[in-house]
Amino acid sequence: SGLESRLAEKPVPTDLLAQALGVEIERGPPSSRREDGGALLWERTAAEGAKPLAVYRVKDGYVARARGTHDLRIRADGAALTLGSAVGVDPEVDDEVLRQVLPLVGQLRGIPVLHGAAFSIEGRAVALLGPSGSGKSTLVAAACRRGATLVADDCLVLAVASDGLAILPTSRRIRLRGAGEAHLGLSGGSATPDGKTAFEAEGAVAPVPLVAALHLVLGDVPAIVPLRPRDAMMELTKNLFRLDPRDPALLARELEMVPAVAARLPVATLSFPLGLAVLDETLALIERELL
Numbered sequence: 001s002g003l004e005s006r007l008a009e010k011p012v013p014t015d016l017l018a019q020a021l022g023v024e025i026e027r028g029p030p031s032s033r034r035e036d037g038g039a040l041l042w043e044r045t046a047a048e049g050a051k052p053l054a055v056y057r058v059k060d061g062y063v064a065r066a067r068g069t070h071d072l073r074i075r076a077d078g079a080a081l082t083l084g085s086a087v088g089v090d091p092e093v094d095d096e097v098l099r100q101v102l103p104l105v106g107q108l109r110g111i112p113v114l115h116g117a118a119f120s121i122e123g124r125a126v127a128l129l130g131p132s133g134s135g136k137s138t139l140v141a142a143a144c145r146r147g148a149t150l151v152a153d154d155c156l157v158l159a160v161a162s163d164g165l166a167i168l169p170t171s172r173r174i175r176l177r178g179a180g181e182a183h184l185g186l187s188g189g190s191a192t193p194d195g196k197t198a199f200e201a202e203g204a205v206a207p208v209p210l211v212a213a214l215h216l217v218l219g220d221v222p223a224i225v226p227l228r229p230r231d232a233m234m235e236l237t238k239n240l241f242r243l244d245p246r247d248p249a250l251l252a253r254e255l256e257m258v259p260a261v262a263a264r265l266p267v268a269t270l271s272f273p274l275g276l277a278v279l280d281e282t283l284a285l286i287e288r289e290l291l
Helices: 002-008 013-021 091-109 136-145 178-183 229-238 248-264 279-290
Strands: 024-027 039-044 053-058 061-066 070-075 080-085 113-121 124-129 149-152 155-161 164-168 173-176 197-200 208-218 223-226 267-272
Touching: 013 024, 013 091, 013 155, 053 091, 061 091, 070 091, 080 091, 091 113, 091 155, 091 248, 113 136, 113 208, 124 136, 124 164, 124 279, 136 149, 136 173, 136 279, 149 155, 149 164, 155 248, 164 248, 208 229, 208 279, 223 279, 229 248, 229 267, 267 279
Parallel strands: 024 080, 124 208, 208 267
Antiparallel strands: 039 053, 053 061, 061 070, 070 080, 113 124, 113 149, 113 155, 155 164, 164 208, 173 197, 223 267
């Protein structure tokens, strides 16, 4: 298949993500000034602990400005994106910026995209949800060391069908902070612009049925507790990527999309103690109860 051939060519990570979302990426020049007539939708500053990002609504779509070095012009339907970067920018930084912006475009494509990571065992996937630093990537990396297959790291692109959900493969690399890397005994990774280390992993080559989503929380012992339907919908909504939080049509579509996902996806909390020593016990619990 086309996807398998692209995997064989060892694409950069965002190739898979762009393909899953149906977004064509082109190169273009960066803008030298703020888009005429553009309305600022939202802005994330470096003071908030993340790389700067600002999103503007313009006549023919959106403009995202990242790091002070990149302009991403996004068509209104999300099907095309033009990336402009300053002269001399490392291609790895280009890729990092695309990883930051592409998940947001899922809203324009009518595709549910959640902040999370996922692995699969014998063709059944589990998604892990939670804020940055909650242990999603570390758990996925530990699962892959036990023989699991990587499906996604950082964002989950979902396909809704009448009989369930599937996750589209969007990554062949797992990005870890230093503590997780050291505990898992990993070496040979490559440094990323956001200070993590990326490791190659065996990745899925086709959509994988999703059997559950687990919201990671702190607890005394590893435990899985199902969420009530209302709480499950709130958790899914909280983890959705959004480019435009103001557009009524996009928000109306979201109101239809989230219940459709919740109706097909068991959602639970996964509590486990802080620290890396309980990873194997936590993964054994997931495999025993869900896979």
